[in-house]
Amino acid sequence: MQARNYPxxxxxxxxxxxxxxxxxxxxxxxxxxxxxxxxGLTVHFPQDQSCCGQPAxxxxxxEAARKVARAQMKLFAQDWPVIVPSGSCAxxxxxxxxxxxxxxxxxxxxxxxxxxxxxxxxxxxxHVLQPDYSAARAEPVKVALHTSCSARREMGTRVHGxxxxxxxxxxxxxxxxxxxxxxxxxxxxxxxxxxxxxAIVRDKVDSIAGTGCQxxxxxDCGCMLNISTAAQHRSVAVAGxxxxxxxxxxxxxxxx
Amino acid sequence: xxxxxxxLSKLRACAPATAPDMPDVAGYYAGRPASTQAERVERLRAxxxxxxxxxxxxxxxxxAGAVAQLLHAQGVxxxxxxxxAPGDSLARALxxxxxASEFGRPLDEWKAELFEQVDAGFTVADCAIAATGTxxxxxxxxxxxxxxxxxxxxxxxxxxxxxYATLFEAADGERWAARMPSNLVMLSGxxxxxxxxxxxxxxxxxxxxxxxxxxxxxxxxx
Amino acid sequence: MSKHPMQFVPTADFKERARGALDDDxxxxxxxxxxxxxxxxxxxxxxxxxxxxxxxxLGSAIRKYALARLPDLLEELESKLTRNGIQVHWAExxxxxxxxxxxxxxxxxxxxxxxxxxMASEEIELNHYLAEHGMECIESDMGEYIVQLAGEKPSHxxxxxxxxxxxxxxxxxxxxxxxxxxxxDVDELIQTxxxxxxxxxxxxxxxxSGVNFAVAETGTLWxxxxxxxxxxxxxxxxxxxAIMGMEKVVAKLEHVVPLVSLxxxxxxxxxxxxxxxxxxxxxxxxxxxGPREVHLVxxxxxxxxxxxxxxxxxxxxxxxxxxxxxxxxxYGRIGGHAYGTTYPGPIxxxxxxxxxxxxxxxxxxxxxxxxxACSEVCPVRIPIPDLLIRLxxxxxxNPNETVATPLRGQGAKHSAAERVVWQFWSGAFKSPKAWxxxxxxxxxxxxxxPGAQAGWTQHRTPLKPASRSLHDMLKDRxxxx
Ligand code: SF4
Numbered sequence: 041m042q043a044r045n046y047p048x049x050x051x052x053x054x055x056x057x058x059x060x061x062x063x064x065x066x067x068x069x070x071x072x073x074x075x076x077x078x079x080g081l082t083v084h085f086p087q088d089q090s091c092c093g094q095p096a097x098x099x100x101x102x103e104a105a106r107k108v109a110r111a112q113m114k115l116f117a118q119d120w121p122v123i124v125p126s127g128s129c130a131x132x133x134x135x136x137x138x139x140x141x142x143x144x145x146x147x148x149x150x151x152x153x154x155x156x157x158x159x160x161x162x163x164x165x166x167h168v169l170q171p172d173y174s175a176a177r178a179e180p181v182k183v184a185l186h187t188s189c190s191a192r193r194e195m196g197t198r199v200h201g202x203x204x205x206x207x208x209x210x211x212x213x214x215x216x217x218x219x220x221x222x223x224x225x226x227x228x229x230x231x232x233x234x235x236x237x238x239a240i241v242r243d244k245v246d247s248i249a250g251t252g253c254q255x256x257x258x259x260d261c262g263c264m265l266n267i268s269t270a271a272q273h274r275s276v277a278v279a280g281x282x283x284x285x286x287x288x289x290x291x292x293x294x295x296x
Numbered sequence: 297x298x299x300x301x302x303x304l305s306k307l308r309a310c311a312p313a314t315a316p317d318m319p320d321v322a323g324y325y326a327g328r329p330a331s332t333q334a335e336r337v338e339r340l341r342a343x344x345x346x347x348x349x350x351x352x353x354x355x356x357x358x359x360a361g362a363v364a365q366l367l368h369a370q371g372v373x374x375x376x377x378x379x380x381a382p383g384d385s386l387a388r389a390l391x392x393x394x395x396a397s398e399f400g401r402p403l404d405e406w407k408a409e410l411f412e413q414v415d416a417g418f419t420v421a422d423c424a425i426a427a428t429g430t431x432x433x434x435x436x437x438x439x440x441x442x443x444x445x446x447x448x449x450x451x452x453x454x455x456x457x458x459x460y461a462t463l464f465e466a467a468d469g470e471r472w473a474a475r476m477p478s479n480l481v482m483l484s485g486x487x488x489x490x491x492x493x494x495x496x497x498x499x500x501x502x503x504x505x506x507x508x509x510x511x512x513x514x515x516x517x518x
Numbered sequence: 519m520s521k522h523p524m525q526f527v528p529t530a531d532f533k534e535r536a537r538g539a540l541d542d543d544x545x546x547x548x549x550x551x552x553x554x555x556x557x558x559x560x561x562x563x564x565x566x567x568x569x570x571x572x573x574x575x576l577g578s579a580i581r582k583y584a585l586a587r588l589p590d591l592l593e594e595l596e597s598k599l600t601r602n603g604i605q606v607h608w609a610e611x612x613x614x615x616x617x618x619x620x621x622x623x624x625x626x627x628x629x630x631x632x633x634x635x636x637m638a639s640e641e642i643e644l645n646h647y648l649a650e651h652g653m654e655c656i657e658s659d660m661g662e663y664i665v666q667l668a669g670e671k672p673s674h675x676x677x678x679x680x681x682x683x684x685x686x687x688x689x690x691x692x693x694x695x696x697x698x699x700x701x702x703d704v705d706e707l708i709q710t711x712x713x714x715x716x717x718x719x720x721x722x723x724x725x726x727s728g729v730n731f732a733v734a735e736t737g738t739l740w741x742x743x744x745x746x747x748x749x750x751x752x753x754x755x756x757x758x759x760a761i762m763g764m765e766k767v768v769a770k771l772e773h774v775v776p777l778v779s780l781x782x783x784x785x786x787x788x789x790x791x792x793x794x795x796x797x798x799x800x801x802x803x804x805x806x807x808g809p810r811e812v813h814l815v816x817x818x819x820x821x822x823x824x825x826x827x828x829x830x831x832x833x834x835x836x837x838x839x840x841x842x843x844x845x846x847x848x849y850g851r852i853g854g855h856a857y858g859t860t861y862p863g864p865i866x867x868x869x870x871x872x873x874x875x876x877x878x879x880x881x882x883x884x885x886x887x888x889x890x891a892c893s894e895v896c897p898v899r900i901p902i903p904d905l906l907i908r909l910x911x912x913x914x915x916n917p918n919e920t921v922a923t924p925l926r927g928q929g930a931k932h933s934a935a936e937r938v939v940w941q942f943w944s945g946a947f948k949s950p951k952a953w954x955x956x957x958x959x960x961x962x963x964x965x966x967x968p969g970a971q972a973g974w975t976q977h978r979t980p981l982k983p984a985s986r987s988l989h990d991m992l993k994d995r996x997x998x999x
Contacts, residue, residue, distance in 0.1 A: 057989075061988055062957065062988040063957065063983045064982075066984050066986060066988035067984075070988070070992075085992045085998070085999060087950070087989060087999055090947040091953075093947070096944060097907065098910075099914075099940070100883075100909075100912075100931075101911070101914060104941065107944040107947075111950075189887070189891065193894060222847040222887050222889035229886065230973065231972045231973040231974060234973025234974070235536060235537050235976070236540065236851055237887070237977070239540050240848070266978070269978035269980075269981065270977055273979050299614055299818075300608035303608055303610055303818050303822065304589050304592065306825075307588055307589040307825060309826075310826040311586065311587070314586075315583060318583060318770075319576060319579040319773065321776060322772065324572070324573075325775075347792075399807075402807065403806055407720050408720060411716060428789050429790070436802070437804035437805050437806070440806045441753045445746055463775050464772065464775045467775060468772070473736055473770065473772065476737075476738055476796070478602075478797075478805060478808060479753075479795070479797055479798070479808060480738075481794070481796070482796075483793055484792055490744075491661035491664065491677060491678070491679055492682075492684055492704050493684050497704050498705075499708070500660055500711075501715065501745045501747040503746075
């Protein structure tokens with residue numbers, strides 16, 4: 041991960057909603073829009089968007105990933121930042137699209153240029169918008185944080201998540217053992233190697249449950265769905281909330 | 297085609313046309329703060345002690361007596377010593393009951409004896425590395441390779457003047473690259489293993505005990 | 519000596535073995551304990567983040583430089599070693615390497631070999647080969663000795679017996695070493711091993727070892743260890759044979775300085791190991807001990823395939839510290855044996871396809887979440903997840919497609935059915951209309967979401983689409999595009 045330069049606060053941004061949020065957790069996307077609008081931005085959502093291509097990319101089908109990525113690239117024609125409410129998808133667009141098109145004279149430069157303006161939501165909030173949440177609800181709450189591995193390594197999402205949560209009054213983040221360890225999702229890995237994936241996520245659920253928090257916050261829907269459904273399967277009271285939704289929840293009472 | 301020719305030709309066929317610049321190892325280690333001899337002695341002592349060695353800081357005049365005392369206290373009956381002046385001084389300081397000989401013959405002639413009957417080996421380290429608590433032996437005609445390895449107790453004398461701060465400084469200062477002995481051994485404690493359930497145990501195959509005598513001006517006389 | 523020699527297991531039944539390992543509570547405890555221990559020890563060694571990262575940069579640059587000049591350096595190494603009196607042999611594959619070692623033994627009328635730790639010898643299955651030719655081979659590294667007594671293979675490249683606990687070893691020694699009472703006292707167990715192996719060091723005709731680094735500049739073999747068995751194996755027998763993967767050469771003696779520091783700190787969290795054994799020649803005239811002959815076998819065995827590809831070449835930067843496995847969530851759950859390959863864990867997944875072919879490597883490149891814990895700790899910065907993705911592509915490529923640097927077993931995981939799935943997938947996601955239709959179907963028909971979803975629902979409740987997609991919700995509020 042390279043240290044990056046952040047732009048000044050813009051007027052307009054794009055939202056790239058990601059396929060998982062789109063289908064399974066759309067409220068997280070709505071909450072992301074709300075947080076961006078709260079800071080006075082106009083949020084553009086190109087309706088033709090779908091997915092960053094990560095599932096095919098990590099499964100070893102670069103061609104399929106390229107097809108999907110190409111279709112997205114042209115949707116973000118204006119020079120506005122592209123905000124992604126998922127660390128691993130943001131990482132895909134920022135780190136891997138340029139590699140995917142490295143040998144492509146037409147799309148290569150486009151991918152590289154676009155990568156420069158891709159931001160994970162909490163990163164963009166913390167570094168660019170610097171919102172004032174001091175008037176948010178103050179009653180104390182304890183939560184655990186989970187960061188997707190690729191998001192932490194490629195996007196520094198853990199640090200951004202921690203500082204965003206720290207800007208909310210009353211929120212205490214409880215560390216769990218082996219917080220930095222993978223949750224076992226790994227995209228198609230969870231389908232291809234269900235036993236190993238199941239063993240890893242089991243430990244992750246136990247680790248979160250061990251803190252006494254029933255709730256974990258994450259900026260990644262893949263991990264969130266993985267951990268939450270695995271906990272549910274064993275009737276362990278642990279459930280995930282998307283970072284955007286959690287921040288909105290703390291802001292209720294504020295006029296939306 | 298020979299395996300050699302085939303392997304090399306495969307590699308040559310796809311080796312990059314140009315190599316990157318030679319990495320600058322000296323540059324990396326340059327500019328570290330210099331240390332004093334006293335600091336190096338102290339660091340060497342501390343690191344070796346942490347590695348489970350017995351370390352004694354002694355005077356140039358007193359080291360032989362100190363070693364003799366230790367050997368006696370350890371109940372050593374048979375010692376093999378490195379040939380040379382320090383070994384001779386040690387021999388003079390030893391009680392008559394303690395048999396101390398030089399390595400003397402090729403190992404092949406007395407392998408079993410060395411393995412089974414010798415209690416301790418005495419060597420003089422060529423130099424040392426403070427940062428890691430390491431003693432360097434240049435094996436050759438006067439420093440058999442097995443002397444620091446086979447007997448269960450290894451006693452080493454090191455002159456405080458010969459302590460370097462780091463491995464890089466030792467390799468550089470001693471110009472090892474230009475004069476490699478047949479076997480250069482760096483040792484940093486008694487033999488050990490953690491192969492059973494990560495539990496540290498000493499005396500795996502080499503000496504179970506390492507006693508180090510650092511001889512310097514400020515050392516204690518025995 | 520091993521009573522039930524462990525079969526070299528092809529990777530075909532990886533899933534099966536992984537399941538077995540997951541069900542073995544004792545085994546999982548052993549690994550969990552070992553992983554936590556090794557991770558903590560490494561962390562303590564690298565408390566200064568800046569120092570760690572700059573040293574990793576240097577280590578990586580040194581290995582890259584050596585690989586860029588590999589053919590030259592191998593020739594230089596050969597000429598310097600030869601000048602020093604060490605005989606150099608070249609082996610393209612395991613058979614050649616084994617035959618070379620056997621030939622050296624026969625020419626010396628040797629019958630007994632004592633072995634220091636060598637993963638390259640595991641890779642070529644030297645013990646098995648020599649036993650078939652009537653030679654006795656004894657492993658002398660405590661971990662390797664334990665594994666050999668049990669008729670197994672190492673489960674870790676640095677700590678071969680990491681899968682065993684004290685009680686396992688106590689039982690093994692009691693049953694296999696005469697006059698050994700059962701004890702779980704580790705000091706006593708080690709002393710028992712020491713006594714049992716002493717005679718073998720004395721009597722061996724040949725000592726075999728691996729090599730950590732070979733220095734072209736000086737013609738030096740740099741060996742690293744804690745126990746002293748490596749020094750005994752390379753010093754006491756009249757003949758010493760070293761075997762190493764040909765990528766382990768470095769240009770300059772000073773280049774090893776940062777590499778050893780990275781290696782020992784990353785591997786076992788030690789600032790230094792007990793012994794660095796730098797061998798530059800056999801016994802010279804006037805010397806009283808040391809082997810009269812020293813041989814080095816340079817092994818290719820598939821490495822040149824990795825070398826041929828610019829991206830995959832970085833696999834050969836590896837200095838075999840094992841940190842990638844110590845930090846791997848998959849290795850930590852299933853242990854080393856499940857992989858069925860000499861090199862387990864992340865390094866095994868990127869190396870085995872070259873040693874064995876993508877077909878034999880089977881599931882290995884796919885058995886990773888790509889979490890990146892491995893590349894985060896790798897002291898020479900090998901981008902392991904990127905290499906895994908690349909290998910996945912090669913395994914799925916059409917076997918008949920011609921590419922610049924083909925890999926053995928290309929297309930081993932090529933599946934027409936899966937191609938169709940991804941084609942359908944990319945069709946759906948690249949076309950806004952198709953994705954819209956799919957969203958519509960998934961959200962409106964959510965009541966019909968299947969309760970069993972491939973491997974997902976084995977350990978999780980089913981995924982159910984929301985009743986309205988984000989697209990729908992934003993359309994409703996006239997979100998600008
Ligand atoms: S790949 Fe890196 S971390 Fe793994 S063994 Fe090799 S050098 Fe160590």
